[in-house]
Amino acid sequence: MKQLDANTLVAYVDGELDIESALQVESLLAEDSEAREIADMLRDSAALVRAAHSHVLHEAVPDRLLDIFDRAPVTDELGGDIVPPYLVNMILDAPEDGRDTAAPVLAEATKQTVPAPAISLARRRSIAAFATAALFAAVMVGGGMTFQKYMTGVNQAGLTHQAKTLAAMDDPWREAAFQEALETKKSEAALIWANPENGSSGAIVPVKTYRRDDGTFCRAFRTVDTGAAPNQPNYGVACREAGEDGRWVKTVEAISTPGADGKLQF
């Protein structure tokens, strides 16, 4: 290893070099087997360190950490009255004090309006299935490091595709959390999800509950998503559709950003 120092190699392996320098490193690597071994080792060590710490993402966040945020003062009322009036027939909850009892009300009211919500068990099963899949993935990374090796050859044109693929990896987690949050969380209570495979995480926060004139329940929600591509919707309304086995289906999605006056812009 004559012309390559460890710092340049580590930057190359981590994708921190510009394309020109990266190509230069690659041509040097092609004729330097010792450097190639070190590059492989640097890459493997990163994957191992990640795999060794991923289990923390599976753990439930302790209440004492969530409690800090219950006590934190909040300045604006993001997600106020922005639900289109045609959608809303009856507002069930208008949380004056930031808290409400919408979820229990919803559950109670639904007993009469929607036939047997058999989705609950199925949903739990699907969450368990995702957890198992993630477990397998973590074990794979710990053993073979094939994913990292696969990542090596990614060129610049492939990166956008790569980013989309990574964002899509979160979809099952996002969707399971979405169904769970709207079904079980009170308004303004966050449900947090995390994908241990790539470190993405997010939260889904129901903000209000409504009932359409056909009796269907709808809830406005906000989302925060560290893994999503930029400019994705972060606000919306979903309704529990009887035709979809009682799944929550998005009817409105929007990007909301607070303006200078603190009001929402669309």
Place this chain on the structure above:
Amino acid sequence: MDKRTKAEMIALLPRLRRFARGLTGSEVEADDLVQAACERAIQRIGQWQPGTRLDSWMFRIMQNLWIDAIRMGKLRGSHLSVVDPESQQAQGLDGEQATMNRLTLEAVRRGVQRLPPDQRSVLLLVCVEGQSYKETADALGIPVGTVMSRLSRARLALNRMVGGPDSEIAAVSGGEA
């Protein structure tokens, strides 16, 4: 603090806990660190520039609290995390391979705890939390060149501990814990 920032901080909690666990090696100390970091972040939210990465800002707060705690002798600076519910389940899947994986990951966690604190935080920010070299340099208040040298030293050292001839795996499977 607006509601969006609050929700974003809550969403970051799993990752903050992971970073803290890697730093301290102990579940209780890690959650104490996360709690202190969140309280400070809420208190100083005015110092965060909207539009910049909230995760990087919070990692920086946590890193500073951790270094302060080590300097004041509140943390021992090195621990061993033993609990790994994931690997216990994994044993049922494919006995030998899973045990091997468990031992390897255990040795990696041990190795990370044996690294000097300044190498440990760079390694965790880049390799686990996916922060760029620039973000890591900003979080730690060091030049990018220093990030690179700490990172390569940490990974070479870890390799010696985990995969090298005097590997840690032998020590772990020998029942040292």
